[in-house]
Amino acid sequence: MNFTSESSGKRIPCFRVLDDNGYPIAGSIFEQVNKEVAVRMYSGMVTLQIMDTILYETQRQGRISFYLTSTGEEAINLASAAALSPDDVVLPQYREPGVLLWRGFTLQEFANQCFGNKADYGKGRQMPIHYGSQKHNYFTVSSPIATQLPQAAGVAYSLKMDKKDACVVTYMGDGGTSEGDFHAALNFAAVMEVPVIFICRNNGWAISTPITEQFRSDGVVVRGQAYGIRSIRVDGNDALAVYNSVRTARQTAINEQRPILIEALTYRVGHHSTSDDSTKYRAVDEIEHWKTAQNPVSRFRKWVQGNGWWTDEDESEFRSNIRKQLMEAIQLAARKEKPPIANLFTDVYEENPPNLVEQERSLGETIKKHPQDYPSDVPL
Amino acid sequence: MSAILRKIIAPGGIPAWGIRVIASRTYSSSAGGKEMTVRDALNSALDEEMSADPSVLLMGEEVGEYQGAYKVSKGLLDKYGPKRVIDTPITEAGFTGMAVGAAYHGLRPVVEFMTFNFSMQAIDHIINSAAKSNYMSSGQISVPIVFRGPNGAAAGVGAQHSQCYAAWYASCPGLKVLAPYNSEDARGLLKAAIRDPDPVVFLENELLYGESFPISAEALDSSFCLPIGKAKIEREGKDVTIVAFSKMVGYALKAAEILAKEGVSAEVINLRSIRPLDRATINTSVRKTNRLVTVEEGFPQHGVGAEICASIVEESFEYLDAPVERITGADVPMPYAANLERMAVPQVDDIVRAAKRTCYRSVPVAVNA
Numbered sequence: 001m002n003f004t005s006e007s008s009g010k011r012i013p014c015f016r017v018l019d020d021n022g023y024p025i026a027g028s029i030f031e032q033v034n035k036e037v038a039v040r041m042y043s044g045m046v047t048l049q050i051m052d053t054i055l056y057e058t059q060r061q062g063r064i065s066f067y068l069t070s071t072g073e074e075a076i077n078l079a080s081a082a083a084l085s086p087d088d089v090v091l092p093q094y095r096e097p098g099v100l101l102w103r104g105f106t107l108q109e110f111a112n113q114c115f116g117n118k119a120d121y122g123k124g125r126q127m128p129i130h131y132g133s134q135k136h137n138y139f140t141v142s143s144p145i146a147t148q149l150p151q152a153a154g155v156a157y158s159l160k161m162d163k164k165d166a167c168v169v170t171y172m173g174d175g176g177t178s179e180g181d182f183h184a185a186l187n188f189a190a191v192m193e194v195p196v197i198f199i200c201r202n203n204g205w206a207i208s209t210p211i212t213e214q215f216r217s218d219g220v221v222v223r224g225q226a227y228g229i230r231s232i233r234v235d236g237n238d239a240l241a242v243y244n245s246v247r248t249a250r251q252t253a254i255n256e257q258r259p260i261l262i263e264a265l266t267y268r269v270g271h272h273s274t275s276d277d278s279t280k281y282r283a284v285d286e287i288e289h290w291k292t293a294q295n296p297v298s299r300f301r302k303w304v305q306g307n308g309w310w311t312d313e314d315e316s317e318f319r320s321n322i323r324k325q326l327m328e329a330i331q332l333a334a335r336k337e338k339p340p341i342a343n344l345f346t347d348v349y350e351e352n353p354p355n356l357v358e359q360e361r362s363l364g365e366t367i368k369k370h371p372q373d374y375p376s377d378v379p380l
Numbered sequence: 381m382s383a384i385l386r387k388i389i390a391p392g393g394i395p396a397w398g399i400r401v402i403a404s405r406t407y408s409s410s411a412g413g414k415e416m417t418v419r420d421a422l423n424s425a426l427d428e429e430m431s432a433d434p435s436v437l438l439m440g441e442e443v444g445e446y447q448g449a450y451k452v453s454k455g456l457l458d459k460y461g462p463k464r465v466i467d468t469p470i471t472e473a474g475f476t477g478m479a480v481g482a483a484y485h486g487l488r489p490v491v492e493f494m495t496f497n498f499s500m501q502a503i504d505h506i507i508n509s510a511a512k513s514n515y516m517s518s519g520q521i522s523v524p525i526v527f528r529g530p531n532g533a534a535a536g537v538g539a540q541h542s543q544c545y546a547a548w549y550a551s552c553p554g555l556k557v558l559a560p561y562n563s564e565d566a567r568g569l570l571k572a573a574i575r576d577p578d579p580v581v582f583l584e585n586e587l588l589y590g591e592s593f594p595i596s597a598e599a600l601d602s603s604f605c606l607p608i609g610k611a612k613i614e615r616e617g618k619d620v621t622i623v624a625f626s627k628m629v630g631y632a633l634k635a636a637e638i639l640a641k642e643g644v645s646a647e648v649i650n651l652r653s654i655r656p657l658d659r660a661t662i663n664t665s666v667r668k669t670n671r672l673v674t675v676e677e678g679f680p681q682h683g684v685g686a687e688i689c690a691s692i693v694e695e696s697f698e699y700l701d702a703p704v705e706r707i708t709g710a711d712v713p714m715p716y717a718a719n720l721e722r723m724a725v726p727q728v729d730d731i732v733r734a735a736k737r738t739c740y741r742s743v744p745v746a747v748n749a
Contacts, residue, residue: 089485123518132517139484140517144508150474151509154481154489161463161487184474191469192478347515348553350522350577353609353656 012221014233014265017240020294022302030244033082035309040102041082041239042304043318045074045297048098050322051107052270054330055114059128059274063334064114066128070095072269075239075296076201078102080169080264083246087166089155091139091148094129095201096171103136107326111333118379123347124339146176149185149198153259156194160257167195167253169246175206177220186227189259197249198229198261201236203268208281224261236264237296240303267294340379341367414600419589421563422452425570426490428602430460433488436574439466439475440492440529449494450530450589476502476527480509483525483579490574493529496545496583510579511554526573531559531583532626532677533725539713544678546625549581550655550687556608557654559583561629562593565652568606576608583654585627611658613665617647620671620735623662623688625651628675628726635731644739654684659691666692670701671738677725680708705734 017030052069059067077098116124132140152170189196200220224231234245249260267290271278304310345360367374430436442449444457444467457465468475479489493499513521532544550557560566573580624632629650636646666672674685685706710724
């Protein structure tokens, strides 16, 4: 009688391409990234960093109500996006705006959503950072944790039925893997044999819950096998490793019509969100260490610069450019009109039901009767 | 002839058939009229819609090989294959989430819950995803999904298998909630639900599955469809309006027969649609009769009757000649013992008494604790 041990003794090894100093590790086999893709990836990572810093401040200043950064996870964001095709459907959690950035969402579009103005694609219906864009194949961010996981399996089923040359990519954090939906999603995806890549950003913290209190397994990667899913653990702060693993995962998912689980190890440098102060539950030097010594952006920069594809001048010029663009986008977004009141009633259903038609009409009459009481900054 | 269909269902598992007596409700059939059970009506509706639109899928526990826990999907696996009739693992959260995702991307899933009691394990996907996505994504994500299955009390299945979810789902904007009564309702409303671009909660009734109702040639046509949001006046009357849905419509009609013998002419309204609620039809009827009794199996607090009462008070207060009477299930989790169960759900007598109270107020009003 042999009980399988609760732990295999050895931790699953982690796939890496670049060492901490940005040099390819001797003997590592990886698909090369050309200058164009590398520079685009790197500049995307820098843009994300700057966007996070400035929009976070904007919330602190009271100009937007909420913000959530992806600081420390720029490599996962941009490198995974770079490895996908525009036809691949993305179901994010909420810490993946870099994927949308890669796909062409502009700084103005990000700002518009955060300010909930008239140009926001979400028509002012959602909190900041709940971006969504049909044309970029990026599903609107939904707050409840991990609900996107079984839904991703469903989208993948739809792709499978259409026999499309595309897959679904869905993201979650370490905390999200504790949700019942994680279990159901992986089980389903395996049984239904659908082309979906589950990318877990294991960043060490779920608000104040460290991974030591989140699970007792060897991280997330070991769970894949329990569902019959091929899995890999990857250094999430190594842009090339992330790029390579997602590329391979994508090919496998589509050619073999099977799900893949990727655990990308990283660290959440920022607070969970603007509603959190993580210094209350973790050491400041821990945060500092990951912010500096383990910074994925500077690590990739070393490699890109090492190839002669980027210089210090490029860096300072690019950074100041993006800062300027973003500040202008924010000014514009803040000044832009709010969405009209008609948006209160539309999209509840495909067609407005009689009770909403009646309520809208009734509201219109009340506004006409008491124009002095109607707020001047809400267009009709 | 009374009908009892008894089932013992393990939660989420396969029902073990207990004593089975054939259920039939004999109407004096109209000359040469056809009859159809609700089960067959649902089956034919699913079959026709799946045939007409290849993006319609059926998924749930036991829907395929087992032919459906209640045999509603009989024959569909053979006809459409395992890619369109999907037997799922036991995870409501899993298959509901998956179906919502599939609907996001252009398929039209029909999700079967073995009973709506189990839908609670998936309720986040129904409310936070299916109901709200079109609004939150400002029209970019539409969810043409149908959630269907038996709702409300069955017979001898206890508290966790007997709750009525009409009020819960109908309170949520973004959802449409339908409750068929007879076979024509079942066919027309299910077809409408499957064709509808919005998420629809389709509340069936287990005890009605085996009941046979007359069905017109028009209703048998594959293009037949009933409008969502319109109630049906099952029986015209002038003294009191009785509003009900699902199984209680049958009870209300029986009550109307009894009342007719005592000189009270009751108008029976079959809601068919809980959300949108056909307030116009109800109010017009009450303005005619001046009295209202609502009937439902669900719990009393915040129930469907409460909403109807509020609607009448808001729009037709001056027309009421008596306070509105609500007949509901008892404010307790459903007991198992047959005698207690009988006391916990409305009976025809309760409806008759309530209608009489609105007409004469001769019987003291029952005190609600």
